[in-house]
Structures are given as structure tokens and as C-alpha cells.
Amino acid sequence: MKKRLIVLGCILLVILALASETALLLYAKRSYVSEKRQAYASELEEAVVKLSASIRMGETERYGAALVDYDAALMNIYPYLRDDEKIKLEDYRAALDSPKTRELMSLNALLLQLKASVKEPQAVEGLETEPELAKLNGALLKLKECEIYCSAKDYQEIEATLTDEAAKLSRKIAEMEQENAARLGSEELIAWLDMLK
Amino acid sequence: MSWVVGLDTLRLFAIALIAIYHFFRGVLPGGFLAVEIFLAISGYLLGTGLLNTYKKTKAVRGGKFVLRRLMRLWPALFVCVVFTLCLAFFSPHGVLEGLHLDALFALLFSTNIQEIAQGGSYEDLTMPNLFEHCWFLALEFQLCLSLPIVLNLAILKARSFKKVLKHMLLLSVCISLISAALMYAYAVIFDEINRAYFAPDTQAFAFYGGVALAAWRLLRPYPSRRRRWPAIPVLVAAVITFLILAIKIDFSQAFAGSLQLAALLGVIIVAAILRLQRRRTSLPRLLRPLEYLGKYSFGVYLFHWPLYILLPRIFQINATTNVVLCVVLSLILTTIATRILRLQLRHSLICLALPTGFAIFSLCSIPARSNITTQLEAMETEHGAQKISYVQTLDLGELIENVHERAVQAETDEKEAATAWIPPMPASPSMDINSASVLVIGDSVTLGAKADLEAAIPGVYVDAMESRGIEKAHVILDSAAASGSVPPVVVVSLATNERTFTDAIMQEVVDSARGSVVVFVTGYASEEQPRETQNAAIKSFADSHDGVYYADWWSIAVSHPELLYDDHIHLNFEGRRVYANLINVTLQGAGLL
Numbered sequence: 001m002k003k004r005l006i007v008l009g010c011i012l013l014v015i016l017a018l019a020s021e022t023a024l025l026l027y028a029k030r031s032y033v034s035e036k037r038q039a040y041a042s043e044l045e046e047a048v049v050k051l052s053a054s055i056r057m058g059e060t061e062r063y064g065a066a067l068v069d070y071d072a073a074l075m076n077i078y079p080y081l082r083d084d085e086k087i088k089l090e091d092y093r094a095a096l097d098s099p100k101t102r103e104l105m106s107l108n109a110l111l112l113q114l115k116a117s118v119k120e121p122q123a124v125e126g127l128e129t130e131p132e133l134a135k136l137n138g139a140l141l142k143l144k145e146c147e148i149y150c151s152a153k154d155y156q157e158i159e160a161t162l163t164d165e166a167a168k169l170s171r172k173i174a175e176m177e178q179e180n181a182a183r184l185g186s187e188e189l190i191a192w193l194d195m196l197k
Numbered sequence: 198m199s200w201v202v203g204l205d206t207l208r209l210f211a212i213a214l215i216a217i218y219h220f221f222r223g224v225l226p227g228g229f230l231a232v233e234i235f236l237a238i239s240g241y242l243l244g245t246g247l248l249n250t251y252k253k254t255k256a257v258r259g260g261k262f263v264l265r266r267l268m269r270l271w272p273a274l275f276v277c278v279v280f281t282l283c284l285a286f287f288s289p290h291g292v293l294e295g296l297h298l299d300a301l302f303a304l305l306f307s308t309n310i311q312e313i314a315q316g317g318s319y320e321d322l323t324m325p326n327l328f329e330h331c332w333f334l335a336l337e338f339q340l341c342l343s344l345p346i347v348l349n350l351a352i353l354k355a356r357s358f359k360k361v362l363k364h365m366l367l368l369s370v371c372i373s374l375i376s377a378a379l380m381y382a383y384a385v386i387f388d389e390i391n392r393a394y395f396a397p398d399t400q401a402f403a404f405y406g407g408v409a410l411a412a413w414r415l416l417r418p419y420p421s422r423r424r425r426w427p428a429i430p431v432l433v434a435a436v437i438t439f440l441i442l443a444i445k446i447d448f449s450q451a452f453a454g455s456l457q458l459a460a461l462l463g464v465i466i467v468a469a470i471l472r473l474q475r476r477r478t479s480l481p482r483l484l485r486p487l488e489y490l491g492k493y494s495f496g497v498y499l500f501h502w503p504l505y506i507l508l509p510r511i512f513q514i515n516a517t518t519n520v521v522l523c524v525v526l527s528l529i530l531t532t533i534a535t536r537i538l539r540l541q542l543r544h545s546l547i548c549l550a551l552p553t554g555f556a557i558f559s560l561c562s563i564p565a566r567s568n569i570t571t572q573l574e575a576m577e578t579e580h581g582a583q584k585i586s587y588v589q590t591l592d593l594g595e596l597i598e599n600v601h602e603r604a605v606q607a608e609t610d611e612k613e614a615a616t617a618w619i620p621p622m623p624a625s626p627s628m629d630i631n632s633a634s635v636l637v638i639g640d641s642v643t644l645g646a647k648a649d650l651e652a653a654i655p656g657v658y659v660d661a662m663e664s665r666g667i668e669k670a671h672v673i674l675d676s677a678a679a680s681g682s683v684p685p686v687v688v689v690s691l692a693t694n695e696r697t698f699t700d701a702i703m704q705e706v707v708d709s710a711r712g713s714v715v716v717f718v719t720g721y722a723s724e725e726q727p728r729e730t731q732n733a734a735i736k737s738f739a740d741s742h743d744g745v746y747y748a749d750w751w752s753i754a755v756s757h758p759e760l761l762y763d764d765h766i767h768l769n770f771e772g773r774r775v776y777a778n779l780i781n782v783t784l785q786g787a788g789l790l
Binding site: 006007009010017033035036052055056107108112114118146147150152156158163166173176180181184 | 760
């Protein structure tokens with residue numbers, strides 16, 4: 001009788017231990033997973049913002065560092081994601097690290113130089129593949145010469161070039177913005193990351 | 198208990214491997230395998246203690262056994278938690294995230310369950326758990342809870358103590374094998390690494406290996422000489438194999454047999470040390486300090502991890518300093534904690550009251566959401582407000598408007614110039630040549646622009662006359678030098694009538710200027726006689742001589758014939774303004790004004 005009681009007691013103890021472990025596990029899992037998702041989603045968000053900023057500024061080094069940050073954040077959040085969430089973030093990663101993004105970055109770098117050239121005209125190198133930018137740069141350099149003298153005709157020519165090429169470039173930029181918003185869609189991603197929390 | 202000495206050295210070996218694994222990632226990728234040694238030692242010691250008690254009392258007394266174990270582990274754990282919370286108060290970083298729960302799990306011996314639930318890892322240093330290492334204490338305590346149950350099963354139908362030992366040996370071996378298989382199944386088949394590594398059922402093989410060793414040794418306390426085995430070669434071989442495993446195997450590869458092999462080696466090493474311990478009651482004198490360290494290895498294990506995480510965050514120290522400080526402070530804190538816990542209970546409580554109070558204050562002062570979350574939220578708000586775009590914008594509207602205004606102005610000026618009445622020249626220059634800061638020597642082109650030059654350039658003296666050639670320049674300069682001094686800047690605009698602008702002639706002018714800066718103006722004299730050769734000579738001379746500059750009137754005149762009268766030489770109203778502006782901009786550009 002005593003031995004039976006001992007065996008029953010042992011079984012009861014094991015069941016109790018398992019039940020308490022399960023309860024503890026469920027509680028811990030619920031609170032920790034949501035806490036981790038929240039923190040790591042914020043980390044991801046920060047990396048996404050850094051990435052878009054580095055692409056917009058055409059800064060290759062900062063882009064590389066931001067990509068590393070994104071990967072680290074992705075690795076951290078990975079265990080807490082569902083499969084569809086993993087796919088979405090991996091797709092975004094693939095879109096980021098594509099030749100198109102790199103092309104976009106070099107164009108942004110040229111655009112930045114051109115913007116600087118508006119304030120202090122200078123010859124921008126590497127414009128061979130960008131006819132609109134090359135013509136704009138030429139017009140700005142010509143405008144610099146006007147410090148000494150330009151006739152009304154010169155000014156009119158410069159004005160026409162600036163107006164035409166700036167309009168062409170604006171259209172091109174708008175198209176690229178649209179294309180990249182569809183491809184990379186970081187605003188949409190940020191909203192999605194908010195929901196992830 | 199002479200054997201404890203040898204086991205303390207083994208503990209030191211194990212804690213060293215674990216510390217190296219934590220401190221220097223990559224140096225000893227399999228350093229974590231040393232936990233199997235700890236488990237084997239615990240299994241052996243607890244198994245021996247429980248079986249000996251049963252032998253004496255003929256009763257299991259599981260509650261008393263667990264309570265004793267609790268009293269051995271919990272006070273030290275409590276001190277570690279208190280000290281860590283006190284130190285965490287000074288940490289400004291995100292390690293405080295969920296600290297209250299981490300501490301609670303640690304104190305309830307449930308950190309391993311927490312780790313399984315949240316998928317924690319030592320690798321995660323972004324949001325590290327300060328009590329992550331307590332998973333091992335939790336595991337050991339849970340295994341310790343299971344030991345009286347197994348002994349109760351072992352005594353069923355056992356008529357003698359020898360039978361109990363045999364049953365215990367058999368049960369322990371079975372549990373070890375099942376546990377090793379479970380570890381393999383969870384990790385390799387189901388890919389549940391955390392579940393496999395942290396759970397007590399999958400980590401029981403080393404512990405029950407130690408229990409089996411305890412039962413075996415009690416079963417055969419005095420083996421005959423014939424049955425004795427060569428302990429030293431076995432010990433050396435086992436330690437070397439263990440080290441090779443620790444060097445070669447990393448965490449991801451460990452579950453397919455390495456952890457199980459490490460446990461077996463741990464049991465063999467413990468057995469060999471115990472076998473050797475029969476001949477020697479203490480280690481050689483040289484190794485005594487190591488024995489001391491081994492004795493306190495539990496404390497070092499408790500303190501090293503929170504210190505390793507917190508110190509660099511509080512003091513901004515580098516990795517090497519952090520490791521040295523970790524080791525030293527761990528030993529100091531262990532010694533202090535040991536001294537406190539060795540006091541009478543009342544005195545211990547008095548000593549711990551203040552740190553405990555501060556630890557509670559530290560916990561309460563940690564905001565529900567720690568710094569890192571707050572920072573991330575702030576960043577999120579900031580970034581949320583800003584439009585995210587991948588492409589640069591380019592707005593030239595203002596510039597285009599400005600150019601348009603200038604075009605309209607230029608057109609108006611040109612129309613006015615075409616119909617303007619040209620005022621007569623002033624009778625004589627108001628400026629004296631010797632007191633002027635700029636002397637312009639020119640021909641009829643310069644003479645036409647004299648008023649504009651005087652208006653554009655402050656302190657200018659213009660000496661211009663029709664049909665002048667370059668030979669007149671040094672005559673004027675010599676005369677100026679004779680009457681006083683040559684002005685610091687001399688502009689020579691005599692290229693209209695001169696075809697032979699050689700270096701020698703220009704050098705004569707420069708010499709006559711007596712150290713003053715000389716600016717030559719290129720010339721233009723209609724499309725038929727464009728003066729390209731002498732203009733090239735002027736540019737070349739200026740480029741190769743210090744203190745000599747040129748103003749390129751020729752470039753402007755060629756592309757803007759509308760600035761000239763019909764003779765294509767002399768300047769109209771607009772041309773004079775541009776000519777004066779050219780010289781002014783050139784002097785300013787060279788820093789001469």
C-alpha cells in the first residue's frame with residue numbers, strides 16, 4: 001500500500017511539474033515574444049529609415065553599414081516571425097541589395113552634386129550617361145561665366161535649357177520615385193512593421 | 198571528504214572553459230560543453246549523498262534532500278541577484294528591458310524554461326538577459342528534484358541496499374540513454390535547439406551519468422587489485438578528447454553526439470579523479486591556489502556573466518579591460534558573498550538588508566519601458582514625421598526665375614545702350630598716380646572705359662591714350678617710380694595695337710613694375726586681326742610667373758560682338774561696363790582688391 005502511494009505520489013509530482021512548466025512556458029512565451037517583437041521591429045524600422053536615407057543621399061558606405069544593421073535586426077527578429085513575415089522581410093532585403101538600387105544611389109549622388117553646383121557652379125564628373133544632368137550642369141557653368149558678362153540672348157538660352165532639362169528630370173525623378181516606392185515601399189514597410197508590434 | 202579537492206580542480210577547469218567561451222567568442226567555440234562536467238559532478242555528489250542517507254536511515258527523505266539543496270544554492274543566487282540589480286541601477290542601456298521578470302525567473306529556478314520560451318541565447322547581446330547563466334542552476338535544481346523520485350522507483354521490490362544500488366544504476370543508465378536520445382531528437386530531427394539545450398529531460402544524461410557513477414562506486418567500494426584500471430592515462434586521454442571537442446565543435450554542431458560524448462567524458466574524468474584521489478588527499482602545493490579558485494567556482498560562475506554585460510555599459514571600457522575586471526570583481530564579490538553567507542543567519546540578513554533595499558529601489562526605478570525602447574520610440578516618431586523617399590528631388594524653380602529676371606534686365610540694358618548718349622570724359626583724373634592702389638595703363642579701348650573703371654575699382658588711376666603699344670608701359674612705370682612709387686597693382690591693357698607680345702617685352706614691364714603685381718589684359722581687334730598669338734603668349738607668361746595675372750577680354754569680345762562698335766574694336770556703352778567689370782572681377786578673384 002505504502003509503495004503504491006509512493007508511486008502514485010511520484011506520478012502526481014511529475015504531472016504537476018509538467019503542468020506548471022507548461023503554464024510557465026505559455027505565460028513566458030506570450031509576454032516575451034511580444035516584447036521581443038516590439039523591440040526588434042523598432043530596430044528594423046530604424047534600419048529601414050537609415051537605408052532609405054543612405055540611398056537618397058547616394059552614400060555607399062552608409063548604405064553598407066545600414067544594410068548590416070538591417071541584417072542584424074532581421075536576424076534578431078527572425079525567430080519571432082511567422083513564415084509570411086519572414087518572406088516579406090527577405091523580399092525587401094533582396095530588393096534593397098539589387099543593381100537597380102545601386103544605380104539609383106549613383107544617380108542620387110550625381111543629383112546631389114548638381115544641387116551643390118546650383119549654389120557654387122562646378123563641373124560634375126560622371127554625367128555621360130545622364131544627358132539631362134549633363135545639360136543642366138553645362139547651363140550652370142555658363143551661368144557662372146555671366147558674372148563677367150552675358151547678353152540677353154545668353155540668359156535666354158540658359159533659361160531655356162534649365163527649364164527644359166529640369167522638367168525632363170522632374171518627370172524622370174517622379175517615375176523613379178513611383179517605381180522604387182512599388183519595389184522597396186519603405187513607408188508601407190514601416191506601417192507594416194508598426195503592425196508587427 | 199578528501200575527494201572534494203580533486204573535484205574542485207575539475208570545477209576550475211570547467212569554469213575556465215565556460216568563461217573563455219563567454220569572453221572570447223570564437224576562441225573556444227565548444228567551451229559551453231563544460232556544463233556537462235558540472236552536471237556529472239553534481240550528479241555524482243548528490244547521488245552519493247542521497248544514497249548514503251538512504252543507507253543510514255532506510256528512508257528517502259526527498260523533501261529534506263531538496264530543502265538542503267535549496268539552502269545550498271538559493272542564498273548565493275539571491276546575493277548574485279541583489280548585487281546585479283544594484284549594479285544595473287547605474288547601467289544606462291537597454292539591458293534593463295524585462296529585468297524584473299528575468300530576476301524573478303532566476304530566483305524561482307526557472308531561467309531555463311524562460312530561455313526555451315523566449316528563444317534566448319548568449320549570442321544576443323543587443324538585449325542580453327543579465328541572469329541568462331542561471332539557466333544552469335535552474336536545470337540542476339530541477340534534476341535534483343527528480344532524484345528522490347528515481348530513488349523511490351529504485352527501492353521498489355528491492356530487498357537490500359545492494360539491490361537498491363543495482364536498481365539505481367540501471368535506472369540512471371536508462372534515464373541517461375533516453376535523455377541523450379531525446380536531445381538528439383529535439384535538436385536534429387525537430388530542430389528545436391533551445392528546447393533541446395535548456396530542458397531538464399534532454400540535459401539529464403550527464404547528471405544521471407554522475408548518479409550512475411555514484412551507485413557503481415557504492416556498489417563496489419573496494420575493487421580488487423585485478424579490477425583496478427589505469428586512471429592517469431584514462432584521465433589524460435579524456436581531458437585531451439574533451440579539449441579537442443571544445444576547440445572543434447561549435448554550438449550548432451554539438452547536438453548530434455558531441456554533447457552526449459562530452460557528458461560521457463565528464464563522467465569518465467570524474468571517475469578517474471575519484472580513483473586517483475584514493476592515493477592522494479590533496480593536489481601538489483603548486484596547484485593549491487587553483488584548488489581555492491575551484492572551491493569558489495560556483496560564485497565565479499554566478500557573477501561573471503552579469504559583470505561581463507554591465508561593466509562596459511557603465512564604464513565604457515574596452516573588451517580586454519572588461520575581461521580582466523570581470524575575473525577580478527567576480528572573485529572579490531564571491532569572497533564577500535561567501536563571508537556574508539557564512540555568518541549567522543541574523544548577521545547575514547543584517548549585512549544583506551542594505552543591498553537588498555537598494556536592489557528593490559533599483560527595480561522600482563527602472564521604468565516599465567527601458568531606455569532603449571524609449572529611444573526607439575522617439576526615433577520612430579521622428580522618422581514617422583519625415584517623408585521616406587529613395588530619390589533626390591531637384592527644384593530649380595527659383596534659379597530659373599532668377600535667370601529670367603537677369604535676361605529681361607540684360608535685354609533692357611542692351612536696348613538702352615543702343616540709344617544712349619555717351620557723356621564726355623572727365624577732364625582729369627582726381628587720383629594721383631603715386632597714391633593709387635591700382636594703376637591701369639591702356640590704349641583707346643581702356644580710355645573709352647575710363648569712367649566705368651573708376652566707378653568699378655576703388656583707388657584706381659587710369660593712364661590711357663589712343664594708339665599706344667606695349668613699349669609705353671615701362672616708360673610710364675619708370676616715371677611713376679621716379680615721382681614716388683609704383684602702385685601695388687598694375688593693369689596693362691595694351692594688346693589692341695600690339696602684335697609682338699613676347700616674353701622678353703612682358704618681363705621688361707614686370708621688372709619696371711618693381712615688385713608690384715601685374716595684370717595683363719588680352720586684346721581683341723576685329724575678326725580679321727584676332728590677336729590669338731599674343732593673347733596665348735600673355736596667358737602662358739602669366740601662368741608661368743608668380744605675381745602676374747591676366748584678364749581675358751578676348752574671350753568675351755569674340756563671343757559678344759554686340760559689346761563693340763562697328764569697328765569691332767572699341768567698346769560701346771554696355772561693352773565699357775563689361776570691360777570694367779572684367780578687370781574688377783579678375784582683381785577680386787586674385788585677391789588683389
